[in-house]
Amino acid sequence: MNEAAGKPAATLMLQGTASDVGKSLLTAALCRIFKQDGYRVAPFKSQNMSLNSYVTPDGKEIGRAQGMQADACGIPATTDMNPILLKPKKDMASQVVVHGKPIGDWDARAYRERYLPLAEGIVKEALGQLRGEYEIVVLEGAGSPAEVNLKDRDIVNMRLASWADAPVLLVADIDRGGVFASVVGTMEILEPEERDRVHGVLINKFRGDATLLKPGLEWLERRIGKPVLGVIPYLDGLTLEDEDSASLDGKSRAPSATAAAEVRGREQPLDIAVIRLPRISNFTDFDPLAREPGVTVRYVRSAKEWGSPDAVILPGSKNTVEDLRFLRESGLEEQLLRHIGSGGSAAGICAGYQMMGCRLLDPDLVESDVPELPGLGVFPMETVFARDKRTEQVVGAVAAEELGTPGTPIEGYEIHMGRTRFLEPVVSPFRIRRRRLPETPEAYHADGVVTAGGRLWGTYVHGVFDNDEFRRGWLNGLRQGKGMAVPENAVSYRALRESSFDRLADHVRQHADFDAIYEILWRGMARADG
Structure with a gap:
């Protein structure tokens, strides 16, 4: 009261x-x-309908807004602030999340007739x-x-x-x-x-x-x-998050070759291409990159928009299988693999990380109607979709020098239904723990994979680019690899927000x-x- x-x-x-x-x-x-x-x-x-989620301190999921x-x-966010969250998975069906936990997938008519009265x-x-x-x-x-x-x-x-x-x-x-x-x-x-x-x-x-x-x-x-x-x-x-992916419409087009050349000649920006998946989720992960001086973040949804990116990011998705199919049908898979094969940098966040493995396995048809689908084959791993969703705020640090200075602190959140296992030994870029757990050595676990001397990496941690020191280190590594100058001005994303x-x-x-x-x-x- x-x-x-x-x-x-x-x-x-x-x-x-x-x-x-x-x-x-x-x-x-x-x-x-x-x-x-x-x-x-x-x-x-x-009730909110959004694919941009926020994980509360007690490990529950609500709308990002x-x-x-x-x-x-x-104040700390709680599920009382958004007790019902609808996460669209396909045209007429959504995952229904009640007080931070999914209760199932419902089509629009069934939800309206059977659940709304409750x-x-x-x-x-x-x-x-x-x-x-x-x-x-x-x-x-x-x-x-x-x-x-x-x-x-x-x-x-x-x-x-x-x-x-x-x-x-x-x-x-x-x-x-x-x-x-x-x-x-x-x-x-x-x-x-x-x-x-x-x-x-x-x-x-x-x-x-x-x-x-x-x-x-x-x-x-x-x-x-x-x-x-x-x-x-x-x-x-x-520097505040958008909730609706419609807000990306103005950010999706590559600049013309002439305009890009003029900009490059003037200030040498880094060109970061984020693949705009049809079911892209938590695209606010990349807002901090767009706030950095000398960085252009583009959202591309077709092969003709590809351009010549310095790095490519595969983002999160509410339907990993269907969005991997989109990559193949749109020609973006071919572009991405050609970029990687020619020495380009790429990163995967959550579902994007899963897609970069060898296989996606869905024996219980949790994610789609496809029990198995080959991945991009970039990382030696496979992901099995489980019925329970992992939602946690996490803290940790960089663990591999390939991706920054070991010990550099990071924090963020996990929100996924896949469980990933490696098919051979790998180097993991981070060690993290659930924020709610006591800080003991046993509470930490390895997260993600990094290969090719840091050029290719993936993680389950959303919000990893919110961490100023890690973000600047990654961007400066890209700059140095292309012979670009490192800017003197440092951006504090949290202070901007x-x-x-x-x-x-x-x-x-x-x-x-x-x-x-x-x-x-x-x-x-x-x-x-x-």
Whole structure:
């Protein structure tokens, strides 16, 4: 229970006129603002659909956005913040994760008809737990509350707001166009009691002269009878994680040969190509690389986008078998093996690491309908898919000089269902342990494989590039191998990320009416008390 007031936490909910309007970042901004103002605050999203995961300190899996929002609050993430996570495996089926543990794979119809009726109790209990521990809980909706075909079993938007008795702020994205129509259309579709729950509108991702928008805002307020509480300008350069792989669309194309030559001639950047698998997961692993000066990170999804990368990374995947098939069908396998055969550098993270072995074995058809599939044959190993998922925060250090200075600390997290065994002795680049275990020699185990003098390596550790010393060492090794200069400026990714929370909060505070937002928040609290 909220110790200061002896009552459940106040609630405020952000819902959107559509997906990808910026709800997750605005929720993080509100969380950081309330924290800056001295409140104990927590995020909540009842059900999330994402392949970007976050592993909690107790080894459970939640959506990456809620983990990021917990970081904005300055608190440890728990599964109460995202009790239900859906991880798409193929077009109409997802792995369902409840309180951090998978309960099975469900198709959309079966999940909606058989599981959603049970989910209400799970969601209410988790939200109640948070409201007993914090002073404010900021709720994030999913998609749009105006999806009439989903409203009867809604657990993420207006029914959730009703359960929490939360006032709602409606978020609209002006960058995609049609912002007035999207707001008016959403309000028209809502039931009268749902419209009453909406207390204001936030217009997000604005570019241009705000004075030119004023007549439209005045019309909108008259039309819907709700105030516009802020027009938030587009804010670039944040070191905060994206949740949706759609955000990679602008990063996927290789530069033209002419443009690449001009850039190379000017500043000699490292060109890192990340293969954009159809079911790519945890692509936030590579955000720290993109923040390094003199480094270009490209996401390539076809052979024609290959270019001339200095290093190639095979990322994580929610369906390793199907994405390995994609590599073969797209011609990217041939490109990758040619790159490796000509002396190029390559790394695999989690599923990408598994693909680089000799075989993928799935005797129980856990991952797909294929019991065995040959891998890329880069590493002497095979991976067997198990029914239980390993999710752990890990700490450790570099163990092989081929990949850096032994003893260089690393930390990250594991999240995988495969178990890898080696077919001959190998050199492992890291020694790690579960963070939850006592620090004893017996707690550590070898992770990954490194060959070809450090040119080729793989690991199960997501977030390995978040570690500044390791990341810089790997990049500088690539630079030295190509005769490039080593930059003097060092980047602290964690410091950049923390400053991004404050920058985002300052930006939103500047462009939104927080006197009104606080009044809405406390008025809702008083109504709940009455």
